[in-house]
Amino acid sequence: MTDQSVFVLGNDLQALEPAAFETEAEFQELLARHPRVLNFGSLADGRPLRLVLVAREMGVSTSVESSPAYWLDHLFVDADGVPTLVEVKRASDTRIRREVVGQMLDYAANGARYWPAALLQRSFEETCVGDGRLLEEAYGELLGDRSREEFWTTVEERLATGQMRLLFVADRIPLELRAIVEFLNRQMRQTDVYAVELTQYRGEGDLRVLVPRVHGEVATAAKLPSGRRTTQRTTRDDMDAVIRTRLAPETRRIATALLDHAAARGRPEGGTAKYPSMSVYYPVAGRQVPLWTLSLYDSPAKEELAFSFGSITHHLDLDATAAFAESLPAVPELQKKLEVQREKGYKGWPSVPLTALAAEPGAVEGILAAIQQLMESRGSSDSAG
Missing domain, CATH: 3.40.1350.10 (Trna Endonuclease; Chain: A, domain 1)
Known part of the structure:
Protein backbone atom coordinates (compact mmCIF):
# COMPACT_ATOMS: atom_id res chain seq x y z
CA MET A 1 0.00 0.00 0.00
CA ARG A 228 -11.95 4.76 36.88
CA ARG A 229 -10.64 1.63 38.51
CA THR A 230 -11.56 1.51 42.13
CA THR A 231 -8.85 1.11 44.72
CA GLN A 232 -9.30 0.19 48.34
CA ARG A 233 -6.98 1.64 50.92
CA THR A 234 -5.39 -0.43 53.65
CA THR A 235 -7.01 0.18 57.04
CA ARG A 236 -5.53 -0.15 60.51
CA ASP A 237 -7.65 -3.27 60.95
CA ASP A 238 -6.04 -4.75 57.82
CA MET A 239 -2.58 -4.04 59.21
CA ASP A 240 -3.46 -5.43 62.64
CA ALA A 241 -4.86 -8.64 61.14
CA VAL A 242 -1.55 -9.38 59.38
CA ILE A 243 0.51 -8.29 62.38
CA ARG A 244 -1.50 -10.51 64.71
CA THR A 245 -1.49 -13.64 62.54
CA ARG A 246 1.89 -13.54 60.84
CA LEU A 247 4.47 -11.61 62.82
CA ALA A 248 6.67 -12.96 65.60
CA PRO A 249 6.21 -11.36 69.05
CA GLU A 250 9.12 -8.90 68.77
CA THR A 251 8.38 -7.71 65.23
CA ARG A 252 4.71 -7.54 66.22
CA ARG A 253 5.63 -5.20 69.06
CA ILE A 254 7.63 -2.96 66.72
CA ALA A 255 4.91 -2.71 64.07
CA THR A 256 2.26 -1.99 66.69
CA ALA A 257 4.41 0.68 68.36
CA LEU A 258 4.96 2.43 65.02
CA LEU A 259 1.26 2.42 64.13
CA ASP A 260 0.17 3.52 67.60
CA HIS A 261 2.58 6.45 67.46
CA ALA A 262 1.31 7.34 64.00
CA ALA A 263 -2.29 7.36 65.23
CA ALA A 264 -1.40 9.54 68.23
CA ARG A 265 1.00 12.03 66.69
CA GLY A 266 0.72 11.80 62.91
CA ARG A 267 -1.73 11.20 60.07
CA PRO A 268 -1.69 7.58 58.85
CA GLU A 269 -2.78 6.93 55.28
CA GLY A 270 -3.43 3.44 53.97
CA GLY A 271 -1.80 2.33 50.74
CA THR A 272 -3.57 0.93 47.69
CA ALA A 273 -1.12 -1.79 46.70
CA LYS A 274 -2.08 -5.47 46.76
CA TYR A 275 -0.18 -5.94 50.02
CA PRO A 276 -1.09 -4.06 53.24
CA SER A 277 0.87 -0.86 53.74
CA MET A 278 0.53 2.42 55.58
CA SER A 279 2.34 5.73 55.16
CA VAL A 280 2.45 8.36 57.88
CA TYR A 281 2.52 12.15 57.66
CA TYR A 282 3.76 14.12 60.66
CA PRO A 283 3.31 17.85 61.37
CA VAL A 284 6.71 19.46 60.85
CA ALA A 285 7.26 23.20 60.45
CA GLY A 286 3.60 23.81 59.67
CA ARG A 287 3.45 21.11 56.98
CA GLN A 288 2.26 17.53 56.80
CA VAL A 289 5.47 15.72 55.87
CA PRO A 290 5.51 12.00 54.91
CA LEU A 291 8.21 10.36 57.04
CA TRP A 292 7.83 6.60 56.71
CA THR A 293 5.91 3.71 55.16
CA LEU A 294 5.33 0.33 56.77
CA SER A 295 4.81 -2.44 54.18
CA LEU A 296 3.71 -6.00 54.96
CA TYR A 297 4.63 -7.81 51.76
CA ASP A 298 2.81 -11.03 50.92
CA SER A 299 5.20 -12.84 48.59
CA PRO A 300 7.75 -13.40 49.83
CA ALA A 301 6.46 -12.61 53.30
CA LYS A 302 8.48 -9.66 54.60
CA GLU A 303 7.83 -6.67 56.85
CA GLU A 304 9.75 -3.50 56.03
CA LEU A 305 9.96 0.08 57.24
CA ALA A 306 11.04 2.67 54.63
CA PHE A 307 11.94 6.31 55.28
CA SER A 308 10.84 8.82 52.64
CA PHE A 309 14.00 10.92 52.55
CA GLY A 310 13.20 12.35 49.13
CA SER A 311 9.94 13.77 50.47
CA ILE A 312 11.53 15.05 53.68
CA THR A 313 14.24 16.86 51.71
CA HIS A 314 11.61 18.31 49.38
CA HIS A 315 9.35 19.59 52.18
CA LEU A 316 12.06 20.77 54.57
CA ASP A 317 15.69 21.01 53.46
CA LEU A 318 18.82 18.92 53.15
CA ASP A 319 20.13 19.90 56.58
CA ALA A 320 16.92 18.82 58.31
CA THR A 321 16.96 15.48 56.49
CA ALA A 322 20.62 14.90 57.34
CA ALA A 323 19.97 15.69 61.01
CA PHE A 324 17.04 13.27 61.05
CA ALA A 325 19.21 10.56 59.48
CA GLU A 326 21.94 11.12 62.06
CA SER A 327 19.43 10.78 64.90
CA LEU A 328 18.15 7.36 63.77
CA PRO A 329 19.37 4.35 65.78
CA ALA A 330 22.56 2.55 64.77
CA VAL A 331 20.96 -0.52 63.20
CA PRO A 332 23.71 -1.96 60.95
CA GLU A 333 21.49 -2.78 57.98
CA LEU A 334 19.91 0.68 58.09
CA GLN A 335 23.18 2.52 58.62
CA LYS A 336 24.66 1.05 55.43
CA LYS A 337 21.79 2.50 53.42
CA LEU A 338 22.01 5.83 55.22
CA GLU A 339 25.66 6.11 54.21
CA VAL A 340 24.63 5.70 50.57
CA GLN A 341 21.91 8.31 51.02
CA ARG A 342 24.40 10.73 52.55
CA GLU A 343 26.53 10.50 49.41
CA LYS A 344 23.54 10.93 47.10
CA GLY A 345 21.94 13.90 48.87
CA TYR A 346 19.13 12.08 50.72
CA LYS A 347 16.77 11.54 47.77
CA GLY A 348 15.83 7.88 48.18
CA TRP A 349 13.74 5.52 50.28
CA PRO A 350 16.15 3.58 52.54
CA SER A 351 14.36 0.63 54.10
CA VAL A 352 15.03 -1.81 56.90
CA PRO A 353 13.30 -5.13 57.70
CA LEU A 354 11.50 -5.27 61.02
CA THR A 355 13.60 -8.33 61.86
CA ALA A 356 16.71 -6.12 61.72
CA LEU A 357 15.07 -3.64 64.10
CA ALA A 358 14.07 -6.47 66.41
CA ALA A 359 17.70 -7.60 66.63
CA GLU A 360 18.78 -4.19 67.95
CA PRO A 361 17.48 -3.41 71.48
CA GLY A 362 15.69 -0.10 71.68
CA ALA A 363 15.62 0.45 67.91
CA VAL A 364 11.94 1.33 67.58
CA GLU A 365 12.15 3.64 70.58
CA GLY A 366 15.10 5.35 68.91
CA ILE A 367 13.12 5.84 65.69
CA LEU A 368 10.18 7.38 67.53
CA ALA A 369 12.54 9.66 69.48
CA ALA A 370 14.11 10.80 66.18
CA ILE A 371 10.68 11.63 64.78
CA GLN A 372 9.80 13.58 67.90
CA GLN A 373 13.09 15.45 67.72
CA LEU A 374 12.45 16.40 64.09
CA MET A 375 8.98 17.68 64.93
CA GLU A 376 10.19 19.76 67.88
CA SER A 377 13.37 21.09 66.28
CA ARG A 378 11.42 22.51 63.35
CA GLY A 379 8.99 24.38 65.58
CA SER A 380 5.90 22.35 64.63
CA SER A 381 2.81 21.48 66.57
CA ASP A 382 0.40 18.60 66.36
CA SER A 383 -2.25 20.89 64.99
CA ALA A 384 -0.19 22.03 62.04
CA GLY A 385 -1.56 21.08 58.65
Missing part, protein backbone atom coordinates in the same frame (compact mmCIF):
# COMPACT_ATOMS: atom_id res chain seq x y z
CA THR A 2 1.44 3.36 -1.01
CA ASP A 3 1.17 6.46 1.15
CA GLN A 4 -1.51 8.78 -0.15
CA SER A 5 -1.40 12.57 -0.17
CA VAL A 6 -3.60 14.66 2.11
CA PHE A 7 -5.32 17.66 0.53
CA VAL A 8 -6.08 21.01 2.14
CA LEU A 9 -8.83 23.00 0.44
CA GLY A 10 -8.71 26.76 0.87
CA ASN A 11 -8.59 29.27 -1.93
CA ASP A 12 -7.10 26.45 -3.92
CA LEU A 13 -6.24 22.78 -3.46
CA GLN A 14 -2.90 22.05 -1.83
CA ALA A 15 -1.39 18.60 -1.58
CA LEU A 16 0.50 17.60 1.55
CA GLU A 17 2.88 14.70 1.10
CA PRO A 18 3.89 12.11 3.73
CA ALA A 19 7.19 13.14 5.32
CA ALA A 20 9.33 11.23 7.79
CA PHE A 21 10.64 12.85 10.95
CA GLU A 22 14.27 13.70 10.28
CA THR A 23 15.51 12.72 13.75
CA GLU A 24 14.12 11.01 16.82
CA ALA A 25 14.94 14.17 18.79
CA GLU A 26 12.63 16.18 16.50
CA PHE A 27 9.90 13.60 17.07
CA GLN A 28 10.34 13.73 20.86
CA GLU A 29 10.34 17.52 20.97
CA LEU A 30 7.08 17.59 19.01
CA LEU A 31 5.34 15.39 21.57
CA ALA A 32 6.73 17.34 24.51
CA ARG A 33 5.43 20.63 23.09
CA HIS A 34 2.14 19.29 21.72
CA PRO A 35 0.87 16.43 23.91
CA ARG A 36 -2.64 17.06 22.57
CA VAL A 37 -1.85 14.69 19.71
CA LEU A 38 -1.87 11.93 22.36
CA ASN A 39 -5.14 13.01 24.03
CA PHE A 40 -7.61 10.23 23.35
CA GLY A 41 -10.14 8.88 25.82
CA SER A 42 -11.63 10.63 28.83
CA LEU A 43 -11.16 11.18 32.55
CA ALA A 44 -13.17 9.42 35.24
CA ASP A 45 -15.80 12.20 35.28
CA GLY A 46 -16.20 12.15 31.51
CA ARG A 47 -14.10 15.22 30.74
CA PRO A 48 -11.73 14.94 27.75
CA LEU A 49 -8.28 13.64 28.58
CA ARG A 50 -5.55 16.28 28.72
CA LEU A 51 -2.00 15.05 29.24
CA VAL A 52 0.48 17.32 31.03
CA LEU A 53 4.24 16.79 30.72
CA VAL A 54 6.05 15.75 33.90
CA ALA A 55 9.51 15.30 32.39
CA ARG A 56 11.46 14.50 29.26
CA GLU A 57 14.13 11.83 29.65
CA MET A 58 12.76 10.74 33.03
CA GLY A 59 15.42 8.78 34.89
CA VAL A 60 14.53 5.23 35.95
CA SER A 61 16.53 3.59 38.74
CA THR A 62 16.67 -0.13 39.48
CA SER A 63 17.23 0.16 43.25
CA VAL A 64 16.77 2.70 46.00
CA GLU A 65 20.48 3.48 46.13
CA SER A 66 21.35 3.49 42.42
CA SER A 67 21.47 6.34 39.94
CA PRO A 68 19.15 6.11 36.90
CA ALA A 69 19.94 3.10 34.72
CA TYR A 70 17.39 3.95 32.00
CA TRP A 71 15.77 7.06 30.60
CA LEU A 72 12.10 7.14 29.58
CA ASP A 73 11.43 9.47 26.65
CA HIS A 74 8.42 11.22 28.22
CA LEU A 75 6.37 10.97 31.38
CA PHE A 76 2.95 12.64 31.32
CA VAL A 77 0.12 12.74 33.86
CA ASP A 78 -3.57 13.62 33.72
CA ALA A 79 -5.97 15.24 36.19
CA ASP A 80 -6.97 11.81 37.57
CA GLY A 81 -3.35 11.28 38.60
CA VAL A 82 -2.86 8.50 36.04
CA PRO A 83 0.73 8.49 34.73
CA THR A 84 1.38 7.96 31.02
CA LEU A 85 4.76 6.55 29.96
CA VAL A 86 5.74 7.31 26.36
CA GLU A 87 8.53 5.75 24.33
CA VAL A 88 9.20 7.20 20.88
CA LYS A 89 10.80 5.42 17.93
CA ARG A 90 10.97 6.11 14.22
CA ALA A 91 9.98 3.28 11.89
CA SER A 92 13.56 3.19 10.58
CA ASP A 93 14.74 2.10 14.05
CA THR A 94 14.62 -1.72 14.09
CA ARG A 95 14.13 -1.67 17.87
CA ILE A 96 10.51 -0.63 17.28
CA ARG A 97 9.59 -4.27 16.77
CA ARG A 98 10.58 -6.06 19.98
CA GLU A 99 13.31 -4.38 21.97
CA VAL A 100 11.18 -1.31 22.71
CA VAL A 101 8.61 -3.51 24.46
CA GLY A 102 11.18 -4.85 26.91
CA GLN A 103 12.41 -1.31 27.51
CA MET A 104 8.93 -0.05 28.30
CA LEU A 105 8.21 -2.88 30.74
CA ASP A 106 11.51 -2.11 32.50
CA TYR A 107 10.48 1.53 32.82
CA ALA A 108 7.01 0.69 34.12
CA ALA A 109 8.17 -1.90 36.66
CA ASN A 110 11.01 0.18 38.08
CA GLY A 111 9.23 3.52 37.86
CA ALA A 112 6.43 2.04 39.97
CA ARG A 113 9.01 1.17 42.64
CA TYR A 114 11.42 4.09 42.54
CA TRP A 115 9.42 7.22 41.60
CA PRO A 116 8.26 8.63 44.94
CA ALA A 117 5.78 11.49 45.01
CA ALA A 118 8.47 14.04 45.92
CA LEU A 119 10.60 13.10 42.91
CA LEU A 120 7.62 13.32 40.55
CA GLN A 121 6.64 16.71 41.93
CA ARG A 122 10.17 18.06 41.69
CA SER A 123 10.55 16.77 38.11
CA PHE A 124 7.27 18.37 37.04
CA GLU A 125 8.06 21.73 38.61
CA GLU A 126 11.58 21.77 37.15
CA THR A 127 10.11 21.03 33.72
CA CYS A 128 7.63 23.90 34.08
CA VAL A 129 10.41 26.29 35.08
CA GLY A 130 12.59 25.12 32.17
CA ASP A 131 9.73 25.64 29.71
CA GLY A 132 8.93 29.08 31.13
CA ARG A 133 5.49 28.01 32.33
CA LEU A 134 3.94 29.40 35.51
CA LEU A 135 3.37 26.70 38.12
CA GLU A 136 -0.05 28.08 39.02
CA GLU A 137 -1.12 27.75 35.40
CA ALA A 138 0.30 24.24 35.05
CA TYR A 139 -1.27 23.03 38.28
CA GLY A 140 -4.57 24.62 37.33
CA GLU A 141 -5.11 21.77 34.87
CA LEU A 142 -4.45 19.08 37.46
CA LEU A 143 -5.34 19.81 41.06
CA GLY A 144 -9.04 20.52 41.43
CA ASP A 145 -9.54 20.93 45.19
CA ARG A 146 -6.42 18.92 46.11
CA SER A 147 -3.10 20.21 47.36
CA ARG A 148 0.01 19.65 45.27
CA GLU A 149 1.27 17.03 47.75
CA GLU A 150 -2.05 15.17 47.69
CA PHE A 151 -2.04 15.08 43.90
CA TRP A 152 1.48 13.63 43.62
CA THR A 153 0.72 11.12 46.35
CA THR A 154 -2.18 9.95 44.18
CA VAL A 155 0.17 9.59 41.19
CA GLU A 156 2.61 7.57 43.31
CA GLU A 157 -0.23 5.29 44.44
CA ARG A 158 -1.42 4.79 40.87
CA LEU A 159 2.08 3.70 39.91
CA ALA A 160 2.31 1.32 42.87
CA THR A 161 -0.91 -0.45 41.82
CA GLY A 162 -0.06 -0.51 38.10
CA GLN A 163 -2.72 2.04 37.10
CA MET A 164 -0.93 3.65 34.19
CA ARG A 165 -0.83 3.98 30.42
CA LEU A 166 2.02 2.73 28.27
CA LEU A 167 2.25 4.43 24.87
CA PHE A 168 4.50 3.31 22.02
CA VAL A 169 4.64 6.19 19.54
CA ALA A 170 6.12 5.88 16.05
CA ASP A 171 5.62 7.28 12.57
CA ARG A 172 4.69 3.76 11.50
CA ILE A 173 3.60 0.92 13.79
CA PRO A 174 4.68 -2.52 12.54
CA LEU A 175 2.22 -5.40 12.75
CA GLU A 176 4.45 -7.20 15.26
CA LEU A 177 4.16 -4.32 17.71
CA ARG A 178 0.40 -4.05 17.22
CA ALA A 179 0.03 -7.72 18.07
CA ILE A 180 2.15 -7.35 21.23
CA VAL A 181 0.17 -4.28 22.34
CA GLU A 182 -3.14 -6.09 21.93
CA PHE A 183 -1.81 -9.13 23.81
CA LEU A 184 -0.51 -7.02 26.70
CA ASN A 185 -3.80 -5.16 26.92
CA ARG A 186 -5.73 -8.40 27.27
CA GLN A 187 -3.40 -9.68 30.00
CA MET A 188 -2.79 -6.52 32.05
CA ARG A 189 -5.92 -5.59 33.97
CA GLN A 190 -4.72 -2.37 35.59
CA THR A 191 -2.46 -1.04 32.83
CA ASP A 192 -3.61 0.23 29.43
CA VAL A 193 -1.24 -0.25 26.51
CA TYR A 194 -1.47 1.58 23.19
CA ALA A 195 0.53 2.04 20.02
CA VAL A 196 0.11 5.45 18.44
CA GLU A 197 1.05 5.87 14.80
CA LEU A 198 1.72 9.55 14.15
CA THR A 199 1.97 10.31 10.44
CA GLN A 200 3.37 13.65 9.34
CA TYR A 201 2.41 15.43 6.13
CA ARG A 202 4.20 18.53 4.84
CA GLY A 203 3.07 21.20 2.46
CA GLU A 204 4.46 24.52 1.29
CA GLY A 205 6.44 26.57 3.80
CA ASP A 206 5.94 25.46 7.40
CA LEU A 207 2.57 23.86 6.84
CA ARG A 208 2.35 20.46 8.52
CA VAL A 209 -0.49 18.08 9.32
CA LEU A 210 -0.20 15.39 12.00
CA VAL A 211 -2.53 12.41 11.85
CA PRO A 212 -2.56 10.09 14.89
CA ARG A 213 -3.95 6.57 14.66
CA VAL A 214 -4.41 4.66 17.90
CA HIS A 215 -4.01 0.88 18.12
CA GLY A 216 -5.06 -1.09 21.18
CA GLU A 217 -8.37 0.58 21.97
CA VAL A 218 -10.41 -2.51 21.09
CA ALA A 219 -8.50 -4.62 23.62
CA THR A 220 -8.80 -1.83 26.18
CA ALA A 221 -12.55 -1.46 25.76
CA ALA A 222 -13.17 -4.61 27.80
CA LYS A 223 -11.43 -3.03 30.79
CA LEU A 224 -12.36 -0.04 32.90
CA PRO A 225 -10.30 3.05 32.01
CA SER A 226 -7.26 3.49 34.25
CA GLY A 227 -8.67 6.52 36.06
